Amino acid sequence: MSKHIISIFTNDTELSRDVRADLRKELVNRGHTVIGEYSPNTDLIVCIGGDGAFLETIHKCNFPECPTVGINTGHLGFFQEILPCDIEKFINDYESGNYSIQELGTVKCVVTEADGNVIEHVGLNEITITGRKSYSIHFDITIGGKQIEKFSGDGILVATSAGSTAYNYSLGGSIVDPRLRLLQVTPIAPMNTTAYRSFTSSVLLPDDMSIGIIPESPEKRIYIANDGEISSYANVREIEVRRSAKVVNLVRFKDYDFWNKVKDKFL
Numbered sequence: 481m482s483k484h485i486i487s488i489f490t491n492d493t494e495l496s497r498d499v500r501a502d503l504r505k506e507l508v509n510r511g512h513t514v515i516g517e518y519s520p521n522t523d524l525i526v527c528i529g530g531d532g533a534f535l536e537t538i539h540k541c542n543f544p545e546c547p548t549v550g551i552n553t554g555h556l557g558f559f560q561e562i563l564p565c566d567i568e569k570f571i572n573d574y575e576s577g578n579y580s581i582q583e584l585g586t587v588k589c590v591v592t593e594a595d596g597n598v599i600e601h602v603g604l605n606e607i608t609i610t611g612r613k614s615y616s617i618h619f620d621i622t623i624g625g626k627q628i629e630k631f632s633g634d635g636i637l638v639a640t641s642a643g644s645t646a647y648n649y650s651l652g653g654s655i656v657d658p659r660l661r662l663l664q665v666t667p668i669a670p671m672n673t674t675a676y677r678s679f680t681s682s683v684l685l686p687d688d689m690s691i692g693i694i695p696e697s698p699e700k701r702i703y704i705a706n707d708g709e710i711s712s713y714a715n716v717r718e719i720e721v722r723r724s725a726k727v728v729n730l731v732r733f734k735d736y737d738f739w740n741k742v743k744d745k746f747l
């Protein structure tokens with residue numbers, strides 16, 4: 481049986497640290513190499529914690545191509561596949577290749593500042609674009625290069641299918657089966673009055689279309705969050721949101737079923 485290089489990441493709870501110690505011991509006993517960072521030779525990334533810890537790991541490793549699996553230590557755990565009590569079964573299944581890979585798409589936004597400077601952000605769940613807290617923001621939205629609406633409200637969120645169950649869901653967006661490749665544009669507190677006209681529901685787009693955002697007042701500060709990591713900009717000329725070429729390869733075992741997970745976690 482071939483031996484693997486396994487990178488383990490964990491959040492900072494006592495349970496997660498205990499699980500890491502047990503996992504490390506078992507993997508080393510079986511002849512695998514365990515490291516605490518990501519290397520180009522890593523065969524598998526294991527992330528111990530909740531979805532937040534999973535997102536942090538993916539960002540820390542800069543959206544690695546190698547298979548990644550999560551062990552849930554008491555959080556919501558949408559990305560997380562394994563329970564701490566199933567570590568031995570997980571290693572057996574991994575060693576015998578008894579798993580499949582779920583490829584998750586990601587979303588990126590390309591910010592062009594007034595001076596022509598360009599910055600990119602990538603998200604596995606979503607990108608949000610908002611104004612200053614408690615102030616409305618106004619921008620033109622284009623879809624596929626065509627002007628569609630003049631948005632007014634707190635901002636917009638563009639979710640991947642995998643991110644549809646996160647912030648998008650709290651905003652009233654739809655839950656999307658991750659097998660569907662699309663981008664979901666969900667308004668955040670849109671204004672729909674005789675003064676301002678914005679869509680009040682989510683819009684679903686094929687993931688090869690791009691969304692353009694042109695601020696009405698470029699000098700006003702704009703906040704962009706990719707999976708909750710916030711960056712702020714003054715003097716934005718334009719923002720383009722589209723599918724990113726990066727993907728996350730999630731390890732899924734035989735019992736995984738997205739809709740069972742939705743039922744378990746939300747109903």
Ligand code: NAP
Nearest residue numbers: 530531532555556557558605642643645646647650707708
């Ligand atoms: P957090 O604010 O500490 O936790 C947000 C919650 O979202 C956690 O319960 C987390 O699960 C859950 N979550 C993350 N990704 C998910 C997914 N794909 N499906 C279902 N639930 C998911 O922030 P965080 O832990 O660093 O996570 C960042 C994410 O928080 C952002 O990407 C955004 O989607 C979400 N967020 C949600 C709201 C909201 O719902 N009002 C507001 C801001 C941000 P675990 O408990 O397993 O970690």
